[in-house]
Amino acid sequence: MSNVRRRWWILALGVNAHTLTTVGMFGLPVLLPAIRDELGVSLAVAGILTGAPSVGAMACLILWGMLADRSGERVVLGTGVTGCALLLGLAAMASQPAVLGVVLALMGAAGSAAIVGGGRIVLRWFPPELRGIAMGLRQVSFLLGMGLAAFVLPPVARAHGLGGALLACALATLVAGVLAAVFVADPPLPRTAPATASAPAERAASPSASPSATSPSASPSPYRKPELWRVHATSALLVVPQFVVSTYGVSSLVDGHAWSQVDAGRVFGAAALVGAAARLAAGYWSDRTGRRMAPLRVIVVATAVVMGLLAVAERMSPWAGVAALALAAVVTVSGNGLAYLGAGELAGPGWAGRVLGAHNTVQNVVSFLAVPALGVVIGVSGYWAGFGVGALCALAAVPLIPIVAERRAAAAKAAARPTPREDRTPTPCRG
Numbered sequence: 452m453s454n455v456r457r458r459w460w461i462l463a464l465g466v467n468a469h470t471l472t473t474v475g476m477f478g479l480p481v482l483l484p485a486i487r488d489e490l491g492v493s494l495a496v497a498g499i500l501t502g503a504p505s506v507g508a509m510a511c512l513i514l515w516g517m518l519a520d521r522s523g524e525r526v527v528l529g530t531g532v533t534g535c536a537l538l539l540g541l542a543a544m545a546s547q548p549a550v551l552g553v554v555l556a557l558m559g560a561a562g563s564a565a566i567v568g569g570g571r572i573v574l575r576w577f578p579p580e581l582r583g584i585a586m587g588l589r590q591v592s593f594l595l596g597m598g599l600a601a602f603v604l605p606p607v608a609r610a611h612g613l614g615g616a617l618l619a620c621a622l623a624t625l626v627a628g629v630l631a632a633v634f635v636a637d638p639p640l641p642r643t644a645p646a647t648a649s650a651p652a653e654r655a656a657s658p659s660a661s662p663s664a665t666s667p668s669a670s671p672s673p674y675r676k677p678e679l680w681r682v683h684a685t686s687a688l689l690v691v692p693q694f695v696v697s698t699y700g701v702s703s704l705v706d707g708h709a710w711s712q713v714d715a716g717r718v719f720g721a722a723a724l725v726g727a728a729a730r731l732a733a734g735y736w737s738d739r740t741g742r743r744m745a746p747l748r749v750i751v752v753a754t755a756v757v758m759g760l761l762a763v764a765e766r767m768s769p770w771a772g773v774a775a776l777a778l779a780a781v782v783t784v785s786g787n788g789l790a791y792l793g794a795g796e797l798a799g800p801g802w803a804g805r806v807l808g809a810h811n812t813v814q815n816v817v818s819f820l821a822v823p824a825l826g827v828v829i830g831v832s833g834y835w836a837g838f839g840v841g842a843l844c845a846l847a848a849v850p851l852i853p854i855v856a857e858r859r860a861a862a863a864k865a866a867a868r869p870t871p872r873e874d875r876t877p878t879p880c881r882g
Contacts, residue, residue, distance in 0.1 A: 478600020504559025516808025529632025531564020587734025692841030
């Protein structure tokens, strides 16, 4: 198999691993009604249980990133995803809320390996001009997992209970872990070139450099750049509108609009598929323009507008509220891949694992804190208030996006590019 075909095969394995771990880690909100009925807990407590995987993830993402930088994606995906499957099997047997919460947190700690490993595949196997669409495909795995959870888990829970739904997640995740352990590989080393002064820099910039050739100790910390902190902060704020919709959207349709759990799940399943297409479109757009942050700003502004409309529609019109909720489920997830890729490219190959781990850790910390807080806000004031908080957070993210820094970097790169031979003024012939 050629390296060109192989890179897409490796990406497919990463997408598969991330998709199936997402079902168990982040697809649990579609089971909120089942969790409340079977365990007899409040909406806020059920929200904490569904957020428990994020607690485990935020504790281990950076550690998985460090391991990935040193040992590669096969070790990380094989051990982490398989461990996630085994813990999901244990969660299926838990009957006490506290026990279930602990097991789900451990499951999230193991499954977070798929988040880091999948992102590094894009940065190490693909050249810059293909990373936008490749990262879009990789980020689609999250939405595919959410869509799969929305379509499959409610009917399974209705027929076999909460334990049956978790056991189904465990079996599917186990298959993904085994496939990753067997078939995922590191990219081939670049061909040896004659020793020149620029050779070390070229090796550092190569997307297929080995982990040892691009270790964090061999390059300065990317956190000296304020742009990386701003990308982290932007993603942290965008977690709020995304999670208020994904966590409480199904409950909003069930409680506020008298929908059945299965029908509400189907709406979010369809929205997840459309959101996947939106992520691919955003990645393609960024590759065409050569920018990551400029398209992201457009998406963030759209998120603020749609969330504001949703908050208003929830108060005024049931059907307008449903339509706005479906639109918000698409828009709020569209820009994740661009922020994630932007953070990885600012990090460079030697720091990619750590930085991507830190990026997702920040998101998981915010989601863990925001989900129960939003549950309280919704319980006191209604769903419209939670959606309004999401709109304000998206609006606050707009000025943080490092547009100017990206524009300056692009201008400097263009100025440093050699002038094409045909554009040079010919030297007059003498004699």
